[in-house]
Amino acid sequence: MEGVRHTRYGWWLEEAGPVEATRPLEGDTTADVVVVGAGYLGLWTAWHLKALEPGIDVVVLEAGLAGHGPSGRNGGFVSTLWDDLPILRDRVGAPRALEVARASERGVRGIGEWCENEDVDAWYRAAPTIYVATSEAQLHSFDDAIEACAALGVPDEVRPASAEEVRARCDAGFLGGAVLRTSATVHPARLSLGLRARSLDVGVRLFERTTARRLTAEAVATTPGGSVRAGTAVLAVNSATAGFPGFRLAHAVASSHMVVTEPVPEVIDELGWTGGEPIADGRTLLHYTRTTRDGRIAFGWGGGRMGFGGRRLSRLEMDPDAVRTARDDLYRFFPQLRGRRVTHAWGGPIDVSPTHVPIFGTRGRVHHGFGFTGNGVGPSYLGGEILARLALDRRDGLTRLALVEPERKLMPPEPFRWAGGSLIRSALVRSDRADDAGGRASFLIRLVAGMPRRLGLRLPR
Numbered sequence: 403m404e405g406v407r408h409t410r411y412g413w414w415l416e417e418a419g420p421v422e423a424t425r426p427l428e429g430d431t432t433a434d435v436v437v438v439g440a441g442y443l444g445l446w447t448a449w450h451l452k453a454l455e456p457g458i459d460v461v462v463l464e465a466g467l468a469g470h471g472p473s474g475r476n477g478g479f480v481s482t483l484w485d486d487l488p489i490l491r492d493r494v495g496a497p498r499a500l501e502v503a504r505a506s507e508r509g510v511r512g513i514g515e516w517c518e519n520e521d522v523d524a525w526y527r528a529a530p531t532i533y534v535a536t537s538e539a540q541l542h543s544f545d546d547a548i549e550a551c552a553a554l555g556v557p558d559e560v561r562p563a564s565a566e567e568v569r570a571r572c573d574a575g576f577l578g579g580a581v582l583r584t585s586a587t588v589h590p591a592r593l594s595l596g597l598r599a600r601s602l603d604v605g606v607r608l609f610e611r612t613t614a615r616r617l618t619a620e621a622v623a624t625t626p627g628g629s630v631r632a633g634t635a636v637l638a639v640n641s642a643t644a645g646f647p648g649f650r651l652a653h654a655v656a657s658s659h660m661v662v663t664e665p666v667p668e669v670i671d672e673l674g675w676t677g678g679e680p681i682a683d684g685r686t687l688l689h690y691t692r693t694t695r696d697g698r699i700a701f702g703w704g705g706g707r708m709g710f711g712g713r714r715l716s717r718l719e720m721d722p723d724a725v726r727t728a729r730d731d732l733y734r735f736f737p738q739l740r741g742r743r744v745t746h747a748w749g750g751p752i753d754v755s756p757t758h759v760p761i762f763g764t765r766g767r768v769h770h771g772f773g774f775t776g777n778g779v780g781p782s783y784l785g786g787e788i789l790a791r792l793a794l795d796r797r798d799g800l801t802r803l804a805l806v807e808p809e810r811k812l813m814p815p816e817p818f819r820w821a822g823g824s825l826i827r828s829a830l831v832r833s834d835r836a837d838d839a840g841g842r843a844s845f846l847i848r849l850v851a852g853m854p855r856r857l858g859l860r861l862p863r
Contacts, residue, residue: 405743406661406729410719412748413662413700414591415474421595423467424602427609429628433461435793436623436632438614440468442778443771444638445597446786447793452604454790460606461630463623465613465642469594472640472750472778477660477690477702478593479680480513480586480780481531482506484559486759488546493757494804496554502759502804503559507584508787509780513593514586516783522596525589525695529678534568534576536683536735539837543684544580559583572675574736579684587680587692590779617646619766634793635768638785641751643772645712648765651812653756653773654823655709657718659749660702661728667697669738685834686851687827689731699739701732704776705831708823709751711816718751725749752776756811762788763807769793826853 409416435451437444440462448460462468483490483506490499510528517526535541547560560582568576602608609625616624621635637646641655670676670693680692687705694700706724707717725747733740755761755773760781762771769792771785784800791801813819829843829850836843843851 406725406747407745408720408722408725408747410748411470412475412660413746414478414589415470416746418474418589418591418595421467421598423610424608426612427463427625427628427630431461431628431630433607433630433632434459435461435634435636436621436630437462437636437638438617438623439638439640439642440464440598440608440610441471441473441638441640442594442597442782443640443785443789444636445469445594445601446783447636447638447789448601448606449597449604450786450790451793452601452606454794454796456604461632462601462606462608463612463614463625463630464608464610467610468598468608469591472752473594473782474591475660475748475750476590476776476779477680477692477700478588478590478779479531479682479690479692479777480510480526480588481582481777482510482584482780483759484551484556484584485547485582487554487560488550489758490804491550491554493808498804500554500556501799505800505803506781506784509783510584510586512783513588513780517588517593517596520596520600522593522600524593524596526586527588527678528586529680531582531585532563532568532571532579532679532681533582534579534681534683536576537837537840538577540684541578548580570674571677571679572673572681574673585680585780587678588779589695593779617768619768621767633767636789636793637768637770638789640772640774640778641709641753642712642714643753643770649770649772650711651815652761654754654813654819655712655718655751656704656754656823656827657706657709657721657724657749657751658702658704658776659706659721659724659728659747660700661725661732661744661747662694662700663698663732663739664743664745665697666699666739666742669736669742670697670699672738673736685837686830687834689735691732691735699732699736701728701735703728703731704752705827705834706749708820708827710820719749721749756813757808760785760805761808762792762805764792822853826850
């Protein structure tokens with residue numbers, strides 16, 4: 403697209419500035435814990451390990467640069483799992499579902515406190531998330547979460563919002579929606595790179611541009627330049643998890659793409675969108691949008707292509723068609739932006755959990771976490787706390803949460819996962835577009851779009 407800087411890394415990482423890579427691993431070494439992956443989950447795990455046992459020797463291996471994967475490129479929504487309460491209640495019952503949802507608030511508050519205590523300017527701003535309906539068909543998209551919260555005695559966590567209330571927060575013609583009380587926004591790259599810097603400060607040994615080709619159940623990680631033999635290991639590689647033996651059916655891989663405008667503070671003022679509220683709509687393949695500290699509007703669409711296993715596919719990061727859709731939908735959401743420049747575009751993979759909630763557990767001496775389904779900023783903080791405790795064999799209320807060693811739900815094998823996922827994605831795109839136009843998709847499209855739910859799988863939104 404003419405005039406748009408479309409790259410793998412996007413505006414967040416460009417704004418945060420470059421870092422000097424640490425040296426790759428050369429030769430063999432030992433450690434108390436080896437962490438594979440230096441995104442939010444891996445770095446939070448390393449941070450919490452050092453907080454719990456300052457003298458512990460932690461090695462982190464990262465195939466690229468720490469914080470430059472999905473952790474540095476996402477929308478920066480710091481969310482809880484309250485909107486997943488219906489799913490959790492159905493799977494584990496009301497008491498355990500409430501435990502998980504309450505524990506997920508640790509991420510929203512913990513990240514804010516960490517930024518303040520560690521003097522990391524990650525643009526943290528606490529504000530409720532506003533779910534909005536942009537078509538009549540979306541008006542009931544939030545009913546399950548609203549009903550579950552009311553039924554379990556926490557009606558303020560996700561509550562209905564009238565069209566008037568939603569428009570008072572952002573006057574973009576929304577038809578109504580819901581308010582998720584506990585949430586925040588951050589600059590995702592400033593957070594991930596700040597976490598990288600502070601982890602190095604406390605003695606974490608980080609080896610970048612070091613791919614873990616193999617991770618054994620005995621906690622031995624093998625790389626092109628050497629190996630790490632550890633007492634225990636943590637696998638925290640997001641969408642690449644499916645590339646490791648034993649995890650090939652654990653999740654699916656899709657992609658999400660974002661665009662960001664030039665600074666438009668006058669448009670934000672015109673909309674009355676000055677409270678910093680992140681906004682998401684009621685589509686299955688949702689739109690999500692927020693403002694930035696310097697007066698831009700960032701806008702994303704979760705309707706990118708399907709991945710194949712744990713392979714890294716260029717279209718998951720650089721997809722002109724998905725970016726074009728995101729840009730066009732941005733202008734449809736906010737017609738006041740027509741004539742204003744979209745300056746940057748980017749994308750990346752997401753690890754889609756079969757249950758829509760993250761999964762943690764242990765196999766041998768390897769502890770794992772994956773399945774954030776595009777909502778990893780807040781829950782990865784909690785995940786790091788869980789994995790650090792598992793690695794230290796400290797069992798407590800966090801390691802007993804229902805996210806740890808849940809009843810297994812597997813995705814289909816490849817190539818059926820990719821083929822079926824691509825077919826379902828196409829049906830969901832068509833169904834959402836029909837809803838936007840005020841119509842209804844054909845019976846066949848609705849039949850295909852509803853297949854995951856009939857199979858017991860949960861897809862975004």
